[in-house]
Ligand SMILES: Cc1cc2nc3c(=O)[nH]c(=O)nc-3n(C[C@H](O)[C@H](O)[C@H](O)COP(=O)(O)OP(=O)(O)OC[C@H]3O[C@@H](n4cnc5c(N)ncnc54)[C@H](O)[C@@H]3O)c2cc1C
């Protein structure tokens with residue numbers, strides 16, 4: 001068995017920023033484990049631009065954003081081991097990994113989980129119809145087209161109008177495919193408005209809202225896809241069928257944090273995020289094990305991933321080189337019904353920083369509104385927003401000085417619209 | 421009066437533009453929305469991102485982009501040009517792959533070291 005001070009699992013933007021930050025905060029013995037050939041994670045296949053507007057104040061493509069952090073990593077003495085798959089982590093922080101050199105066990109004093117997320121598949125949303133070829137997730141298609149150089153089809157229907165579905169509609173149209181429809185079960189798209197304009201409208205691709213795929217027909221390969229309008233309970237309405245003759249169906253129906261390893265290690269997961277429950281320093285329920293990026297909760301902007309990962313990297317350095325935080329929880333953060341989750345879920349006592357960041361998502365659209373943080377009786381602080389939507393993650397900074405005024409150990413976060 | 425969504429940044433402001441009042445723009449969250457709305461109405465532009473064939477690298481496709489937005493109507497022509505290109509590794513980020521693509525004035529550059 002080998003030893004190391006800090007092991008980071010996953011070399012996407014989260015793992016890269018965590019590694020650089022831990023190094024800058026004094027940790028010298030760092031191992032970064034990545035299963036792919038190269039670093040950068042999902043960014044390598046996201047060749048479109050729109051990355052880094054917050055962090056670098058310029059618009060970069062995915063590979064360019066990754067390259068900036070790979071360059072920063074080269075300045076450090078972090079050891080990168082790619083083409084290496086982590087199979088298991090134990091609760092006493094022993095990592096089991098495999099690569100072409102064989103099977104390895106590594107004991108780490110601290111671990112940062114940065115495995116990202118994976119896509120929901122047909123099975124996860126149970127679409128009826130035959131099991132023919134030509135059905136794949138939008139992210140798999142993105143990798144085929146943008147990295148491996150394979151075109152996935154000629155006549156394509158896309159289910160799901162989140163950003164990945166929209167980006168792939170444009171990408172495949174540019175490559176000469178006919179994208180017949182983008183189908184969305186909800187009455188609104190969860191993607192950014194700018195992507196609806198530049199990915200669908202620019203190419204004349206129709207968006208069918210409140211519709212879903214109800215049948216897939218084909219012997220060996222997809223031949224036809226049937227969609228139907230749905231009612232307010234998302235049940236198909238008979239008589240509204242539209243059939244598309246196509247050879248490919250792409251699914252862009254959501255992402256799930258990749259937490260098999262966390263589960264095996266016995267880390268407590270939050271059923272709302274499907275990711276580990278964490279403190280404000282990104283520490284999980286196992287002391288010395290931290291998590292950041294899409295493995296923790298699904299992010300839409302890589303810039304937020306980077307900041308969260310820097311926090312995890314610094315916290316791991318504090319844990320290893322300075323005083324570890326006690327494993328006690330001083331406050332729990334409770335979200336109101338309009339908020340689907342918060343990250344972090346809990347706070348340590350005596351936090352040294354001036355403020356702690358809290359990410360959350362609203363369940364419905366809010367026009368001009370206030371975000372309120374209370375202790376159940378008094379409002380501790382309030383933040384105003386022009387508009388909030390489920391597709392966009394919100395972030396607030398809670399001043400730690402205010403926490404001392406809180407009675408009890410629960411903080412409640414809620415949103416209310418201000419009437420004009 | 422025309423309505424459009426600004427695509428310059430993820431905020432996606434809803435812009436209103438009045439052609440009768442010297443292209444007066446309203447609803448913009450920042451200055452960049454004004455330029456966008458005027459350009460979108462007179463001659464819309466987009467940044468093109470795509471890939472070209474590469475040999476001798478770890479993957480067979482090299483990601484590329486136009487180093488500035490090009491007229492929307494030139495997107496198809498630019499795609500036909502880059503579909504015919506094969507480059508050889510090594511390529512550095514920022515290397516010019518095609519100068520002045522489709523006469524747009526923009527260069528097609530690499531977005532990854534390969
Ligand atoms: C299709 C798509 C389009 C997007 N578009 C935008 C955009 O326009 N703008 C924007 O800001 N953001 C965008 N995002 C979001 C952003 O790219 C992600 O939030 C970000 O990449 C997440 O980073 P990560 O490091 O957490 O995960 P990832 O990038 O997924 O990296 C995780 C890494 O961990 C590795 N790994 C996983 N399990 C193991 C294991 N067991 N052993 C070893 N290694 C492992 C993986 O191989 C991978 O390299 C997009 C995301 C997707 C999927």
Ligand code: SF4
Pocket residue numbers: 426427428429430431432433447448449450451452453454456
């Ligand atoms: S007007 Fe400014 S803030 Fe609004 S979407 Fe355009 S660039 Fe963004």
